[in-house]
Amino acid sequence: MPTHDSPAPAHSAFPIRHSEDLGKLVRQLRAEQGLLQIDLAGLAGTGNRFIVDLERGKPTLQLQKVLDVLDLMGLEVFVRSKGGNHHDE
Numbered sequence: 001m002p003t004h005d006s007p008a009p010a011h012s013a014f015p016i017r018h019s020e021d022l023g024k025l026v027r028q029l030r031a032e033q034g035l036l037q038i039d040l041a042g043l044a045g046t047g048n049r050f051i052v053d054l055e056r057g058k059p060t061l062q063l064q065k066v067l068d069v070l071d072l073m074g075l076e077v078f079v080r081s082k083g084g085n086h087h088d089e
Helices: 019-032 037-044 049-056 063-072
Strands: none
Touching: 019 049, 019 063, 037 049, 037 063, 049 063
16 A cells, blocks of 8 residues: 555555555545545535545445545456455455
8 A cells, every 4th residue: 555655656556455444545645636525525425524434444434435435536446356365354
C-alpha cells in the first residue's frame, strides 16, 4: 500500500485485507486529489459521516456505497484468488 511518502502510481494494485487498509488508501487518494472529506461526501451523495467512517476503516459500512465512492475516485475493485495458498487470512 502506498504511504504518505510514496504516492500511488497509476494502475497500481494494493492488497486490501482489512477495512483499515481501504480507509488509509481512500484518505491518501482523496488528499492527493485535493478534496476535503465534505467535498467527497457531496460528490458521492453521502453524508460526511460516511466518508469519515470509511477513512477510519469502519467494517460495517454499506458495500455498495463504498464501491460507489471508490468508483467516483477513479478506483476499481477486483477479487482474485491468492497465489497457491487459499488458507491465509
